[in-house]
Amino acid sequence: MKKYNIKNLSCPSCASKIQDELSKLDEVNFVSINYAAGSITIDTENMGKIKRKILEVEPEVEIEDINPEHNRSSMRLLAENKRSIIKIITSILLLLVGIVFEDALHNTAYHLAEYIIFVFAYLVVGWNVIKMAVKNIIKGLVFSEHFLMTIATLGAFAIHEMPEAVAVMLFYIIGEMFQGIAVNKSRRSIKSLLEIKPDFANLIKNGESQKVSPNNVKVGDIIVVRAGEKIPLDGIIIDGNSFVNTSALTGESVPRKLNINDQALAGMINQSGLLTIKVTKHFNESSISRILDMVGNATAKKAETEKLITTIAKYYTPIVVTTAALIAFLPPLLFLDQSFSEWIYRALVILVISCPCALVISIPLGYFGGIGGASRNGILVKGSNFLDALTQVKTVVFDKTGTLTKGEFKVSEIVASNGYTESEILKYAAYAESNSNHPIASSIIEAWGNIINIDRISQVNEISGHGIEAVVDDKTIIAGNDKLLHKKQISHPNCNVKGTVIHIAVNNIYAGYIIISDTLKKDAIKVIEKLKKRNIYTVMLTGDNKHTAEAYSNILQVDKYYAELLPEDKVKHIEHLIFENKNGKVAFVGDGINDAPVIARADIGIAMGALGSDAAIETADVVLMDDLPSKVDEAIDIASRTRAIVWQNISFAIAVKALFILLGTFGIATMWEAVFGDMGVALIAILNANRILRMK
Numbered sequence: 057m058k059k060y061n062i063k064n065l066s067c068p069s070c071a072s073k074i075q076d077e078l079s080k081l082d083e084v085n086f087v088s089i090n091y092a093a094g095s096i097t098i099d100t101e102n103m104g105k106i107k108r109k110i111l112e113v114e115p116e117v118e119i120e121d122i123n124p125e126h127n128r129s130s131m132r133l134l135a136e137n138k139r140s141i142i143k144i145i146t147s148i149l150l151l152l153v154g155i156v157f158e159d160a161l162h163n164t165a166y167h168l169a170e171y172i173i174f175v176f177a178y179l180v181v182g183w184n185v186i187k188m189a190v191k192n193i194i195k196g197l198v199f200s201e202h203f204l205m206t207i208a209t210l211g212a213f214a215i216h217e218m219p220e221a222v223a224v225m226l227f228y229i230i231g232e233m234f235q236g237i238a239v240n241k242s243r244r245s246i247k248s249l250l251e252i253k254p255d256f257a258n259l260i261k262n263g264e265s266q267k268v269s270p271n272n273v274k275v276g277d278i279i280v281v282r283a284g285e286k287i288p289l290d291g292i293i294i295d296g297n298s299f300v301n302t303s304a305l306t307g308e309s310v311p312r313k314l315n316i317n318d319q320a321l322a323g324m325i326n327q328s329g330l331l332t333i334k335v336t337k338h339f340n341e342s343s344i345s346r347i348l349d350m351v352g353n354a355t356a357k358k359a360e361t362e363k364l365i366t367t368i369a370k371y372y373t374p375i376v377v378t379t380a381a382l383i384a385f386l387p388p389l390l391f392l393d394q395s396f397s398e399w400i401y402r403a404l405v406i407l408v409i410s411c412p413c414a415l416v417i418s419i420p421l422g423y424f425g426g427i428g429g430a431s432r433n434g435i436l437v438k439g440s441n442f443l444d445a446l447t448q449v450k451t452v453v454f455d456k457t458g459t460l461t462k463g464e465f466k467v468s469e470i471v472a473s474n475g476y477t478e479s480e481i482l483k484y485a486a487y488a489e490s491n492s493n494h495p496i497a498s499s500i501i502e503a504w505g506n507i508i509n510i511d512r513i514s515q516v517n518e519i520s521g522h523g524i525e526a527v528v529d530d531k532t533i534i535a536g537n538d539k540l541l542h543k544k545q546i547s548h549p550n551c552n553v554k555g556t557v558i559h560i561a562v563n564n565i566y567a568g569y570i571i572i573s574d575t576l577k578k579d580a581i582k583v584i585e586k587l588k589k590r591n592i593y594t595v596m597l598t599g600d601n602k603h604t605a606e607a608y609s610n611i612l613q614v615d616k617y618y619a620e621l622l623p624e625d626k627v628k629h630i631e632h633l634i635f636e637n638k639n640g641k642v643a644f645v646g647d648g649i650n651d652a653p654v655i656a657r658a659d660i661g662i663a664m665g666a667l668g669s670d671a672a673i674e675t676a677d678v679v680l681m682d683d684l685p686s687k688v689d690e691a692i693d694i695a696s697r698t699r700a701i702v703w704q705n706i707s708f709a710i711a712v713k714a715l716f717i718l719l720g721t722f723g724i725a726t727m728w729e730a731v732f733g734d735m736g737v738a739l740i741a742i743l744n745a746n747r748i749l750r751m752k
Contacts, residue, residue: 059097060119070114077113140233143180150177151222174218182225201411208407215397220727224408231735254288270339281331287324290342295332301325376410405720408730419702425748426698435691436679445660446695450640456598458647461574465499468573476567481560488526488535491516496572521622534561554603579686584612586689597626626654698748705741712737
């Protein structure tokens, strides 16, 4: 499977058409065209046949190898449009000559010269359009925008409206060129996100540093990152400290301080000191690689609005052509005082204004602009369908630990019972939890602070959702929640301990408990407030006991909370909320491996991307790269603004076209006005769609 750049792809429907035709070939095992990124991914051994097929379907489209150094600057865009600019200037000069001398030529023996000038001016800009229309007709694709422009302009020649015929084709080509520039500008904004890919890694081998491709670095290798360089792979800092720029990953402009034992993510830019990093993930599994894949594939999942417009476009042009034909011939046939030339002219005006370019191009442009704008703010949306879904969210459900709280647990209190000391309780808890990588287990081991001799542990049994049973020094240690004590029928004085609590029992005798403290994230309260202003119902799910959950619930002011939940319980609650919210979407925000099933079940799954588990990130529809819950509100805001701009374009385009069709039918609008109306609508809609990319 290989990826290529795809050039001269002017609209999403063209991309769909090429993809459909290529997928029918026996030589093609897989094909996917990404219109937003201007790329095609294909699995085939016969690229020659693929290129020929693309030329058959869309003669102007080309594919080329991806060049990482390729820079589509403004000067390059002008260079790419050089031929079009020369044709446009030539046609304008000939058109002006024809208009200035039209009366003189028409009334003299040089009548033929009038035709020669206008026909030549017309063919300079219109030949490719006519050629495309003919090729499409041969292939059975009669009703295309090329067909509309060709029939409208040839009809104008037929009724001797030659300057207007040239002007229609001229402004159509000018509009197409500016549309192409606008699309490429938007596409470059998304492609600029892909430029965060690191080019090299400084691998330490035999005590020496050598530059290698990030793909050639293995897990466990040691790399160094100097000031000004990108961190090429995910890893743990084993030496040095520095401030890093995380904007490529999170959209956050404030530098972050990294010290020894901190996690460094691929794509961060080292701003000051020298960092030595032990690689923990292969490049293909790194944060930056996930971002590249998510952004690159996001536009493949289309919103319902996009699908609707694509479907309408298939029937729109035949209806327009039929309507124009009826307007051209019915009035003169039914009323003797009406002339064919007058009604044919009106029909041609309707054909010109009815071109669906504004809708077909600007709507997908709006959606992948929304995806690009979100990505630049540290929010990865995996498809425009999820942007639409975010606008319909009525309930947001949060996991607590690691989502609303930092997940940075510390032992804050130890309460001993039945003659045991605090030190003994902490020791037994540390040994029981020694094989767990859960943050709570890590906090207990850190508080114990001594070396754990694993030879003293003979058996460990993890009881899902309850705790751990282990044999330490031939003593059976129970470390878990209140439910585990009841399950093991261990007598204990207090069931209702406030806070995150680990109860300890030794040989079925209650020894005491350890209270673990966690802190809320700095924006956790703020996001609940903002969501409530949107009239969005908020829910918190947690595996903590009821008293801990109640305490956090009161601080956060969530509408509802559910405590002491196993992973399967969270799924049941989500399903119940989805059933109750038939007129809206339910979003779930989580970060852990145990959240993956709930993220998958929710209408919209949202995962924390910086510290969240790979399973949660892969399952999620939206990924928050800086782990801030306030990004949930930002994601909804970006989605709402994207949808608003898309519907602005739809409403504006339909309203203007309907007005001009009405004016054209009554003979008020001319072809000049129609072509300005058509191209003007398309360009305004595209510029409006580009506003989304500048959202902050």
